[in-house]
Amino acid sequence: MGLSSGEKQNLIIVSNRLPLSVKRVNGSFQSSISSGGLVTSLAGLTKSTQFQWFGWPGIEVRDPGDRDEVSESLAAHNAIPIFLDSTLAHEHYNGFSNRILWPILHYQSGVTFDDTPWQAYKRVNELFADAIVETAENGTLIWVHDYHLMLLPELLRDRLKSRGKSCAIGFSLHTPFPAGDFWRNLPVRKHLIEGLLSSDLIGFHTDEYKQNFIDTCASLLDARTEIPNQIQYKNRLVCTNKFIVGIDPQKFTDTLELPKVQDRIRTLKERYKGVKVIVGVDRLDHIKGLTQKLSGFDAFLDDHPELQNKVVLIQVAVPSREDVKEYQDLERDLCTMAGKINGKHATPEGTPLLYMHRSVHFSELTALYSIADVCLLTSTRDGMNLVAFEYVACQRERHGVLVLSEFAGASSFMSKGSISFHPANKTEMSEAIFKALTLDASERKSKYEYLRDFVNHNTSAKWGQDFTEKLSERCKRPDKPC
Numbered sequence: 001m002g003l004s005s006g007e008k009q010n011l012i013i014v015s016n017r018l019p020l021s022v023k024r025v026n027g028s029f030q031s032s033i034s035s036g037g038l039v040t041s042l043a044g045l046t047k048s049t050q051f052q053w054f055g056w057p058g059i060e061v062r063d064p065g066d067r068d069e070v071s072e073s074l075a076a077h078n079a080i081p082i083f084l085d086s087t088l089a090h091e092h093y094n095g096f097s098n099r100i101l102w103p104i105l106h107y108q109s110g111v112t113f114d115d116t117p118w119q120a121y122k123r124v125n126e127l128f129a130d131a132i133v134e135t136a137e138n139g140t141l142i143w144v145h146d147y148h149l150m151l152l153p154e155l156l157r158d159r160l161k162s163r164g165k166s167c168a169i170g171f172s173l174h175t176p177f178p179a180g181d182f183w184r185n186l187p188v189r190k191h192l193i194e195g196l197l198s199s200d201l202i203g204f205h206t207d208e209y210k211q212n213f214i215d216t217c218a219s220l221l222d223a224r225t226e227i228p229n230q231i232q233y234k235n236r237l238v239c240t241n242k243f244i245v246g247i248d249p250q251k252f253t254d255t256l257e258l259p260k261v262q263d264r265i266r267t268l269k270e271r272y273k274g275v276k277v278i279v280g281v282d283r284l285d286h287i288k289g290l291t292q293k294l295s296g297f298d299a300f301l302d303d304h305p306e307l308q309n310k311v312v313l314i315q316v317a318v319p320s321r322e323d324v325k326e327y328q329d330l331e332r333d334l335c336t337m338a339g340k341i342n343g344k345h346a347t348p349e350g351t352p353l354l355y356m357h358r359s360v361h362f363s364e365l366t367a368l369y370s371i372a373d374v375c376l377l378t379s380t381r382d383g384m385n386l387v388a389f390e391y392v393a394c395q396r397e398r399h400g401v402l403v404l405s406e407f408a409g410a411s412s413f414m415s416k417g418s419i420s421f422h423p424a425n426k427t428e429m430s431e432a433i434f435k436a437l438t439l440d441a442s443e444r445k446s447k448y449e450y451l452r453d454f455v456n457h458n459t460s461a462k463w464g465q466d467f468t469e470k471l472s473e474r475c476k477r478p479d480k481p482c
């Protein structure tokens with residue numbers, strides 16, 4: 001194993017979002033765990049590997065005394081804040097990363113490029129590079145995460161060189177990388193790819209994303225890509241590969257055993273006696289296919305009047321990127337749809353849809369996963385989707401069924417153990433839900449066992465070890481073929 005045992009090598013992790021988001025409450029600073037899969041995957045790594053984590057604390061802090069206070073409280077978690085003023089942070093995160101880059105990475109059309117957010121994106125990447133280069137020592141491994149920081153490898157490489165430091169730089173993309181034509185929609189496409197190609201190792205969630213990226217390098221930059229997993233560009237050799245991100249399944253198993261969670265499970269089971277529960281947990285984001293999910297569920301209720309009052313969908317929509325207009329519009333549409341579905345299908349006995357627009361506590365989440373007969377995930381595109389893994393980790397007793405969109409990265413590994421469907425096809429979704437609810441016990445067991453083995457094998461700790469081990473190898477022998 002790489003970094004946790006024996007040989008010690010410094011590791012720096014960099015992501016836009018830190019594992020803790022800081023808020024000012026009544027004049028003092030409070031931090032809470034950040035939402036989303038990137039934090040879940042990297043948090044799972046903390047058990048096995050030590051690292052310093054650089055990122056934006058999620059709040060503007062101007063006063064130097066306040067900055068010290070925030071830095072000290074985060075230091076207890078090995079997190080180092082990179083402070084940004086609020087306009088810059090807004091233009092970088094909402095303006096370029098989430099309104100321009102995110103939709104293109106997820107095959108959404110109608111994106112309008114704007115130079116102001118692009119300049120902010122460049123500036124934030126520079127500020128990250130300036131901060132990290134101070135801490136990095138010769139031989140430190142620097143592992144950069146996600147689309148907010150695509151220029152960082154090149155900026156870091158230049159700064160490290162001018163200070164006579166040599167470090168291996170790895171990059172992991174947590175989103176899909178789209179096929180060539182979509183990437184061409186972005187006027188600054190070359191800058192971003194060149195930024196990434198200063199990495200020594202680039203990781204993707206699936207072979208498809210990796211191949212799309214390699215093909216783009218060949219067509220856009222004339223990079224040499226004849227040897228699998230290898231990109232030769234401007235006298236540098238860049239390795240790429242698929243690294244399967246995962247969760248820490250033990251954390252779920254342990255939580256499920258807590259007496260308060262067991263109590264909660266008993267209460268929920270009693271509440272839903274005689275009713276099949278379908279669960280959905282998604283950040284409120286277009287890519288999660290939430291409008292498609294509600295339409296598909298509506299179609300399912302239309303198709304199966306005999307199941308009236310016998311099925312409920314509990315949908316947790318975790319608030320996300322609420323300063324972006326498109327996300328606000330989506331929230332409004334979902335509220336309206338949820339109201340219409342319940343208006344149409346509710347009876348005096350109850351409503352078929354429980355739509356919750358908020359975060360849920362981890363213990364409540366595990367209880368919910370555990371009592372659900374089906375987990376329905378309808379992403380139109382999704383880098384991986386760790387909710388699929390988490391549901392499986394909580395299904396040791398029930399052997400519930402995963403109904404998973406073919407467009408979630410997770411589907412390329414989990415389709416054999418789940419029921420897959422096209423999220424834009426309401427009829428397919430309705431049939432998939434029905435099939436999941438009526439699958440016999442032996443089929444459920446064999447699907448569950450397949451998924452359990454996959455989730456238990458591909459943990460976040462393994463992901464981190466595999467990546468850092470490979471990066472460490474690249475650091476020692478940069479010219480070795482990938």
Ligand SMILES: O=P(O)(O)OC[C@H]1O[C@H](O[C@H]2O[C@H](CO)[C@@H](O)[C@H](O)[C@H]2O)[C@H](O)[C@@H](O)[C@@H]1O
Binds near residue numbers: 146175320
């Ligand atoms: O940081 P936010 O803007 O609040 O968004 C949360 C995260 O969303 C995205 O997560 C992705 O990473 C997951 C783990 O690899 C993957 O399973 C999922 O499919 C992706 O959507 C985003 O890529 C992260 O940077 C965000 O932190």
Ligand SMILES: O=c1ccn([C@@H]2O[C@H](COP(=O)(O)OP(=O)(O)O)[C@@H](O)[C@H]2O)c(=O)[nH]1
Binds near residue numbers: 036361
């Ligand atoms: O209230 C909640 C409910 C769920 N999650 C977590 O958010 C992550 C979602 O990760 P996923 O990879 O499915 O998608 P992403 O949101 O990163 O696109 C999972 O670990 C969930 O447990 C969360 O942070 N807050």
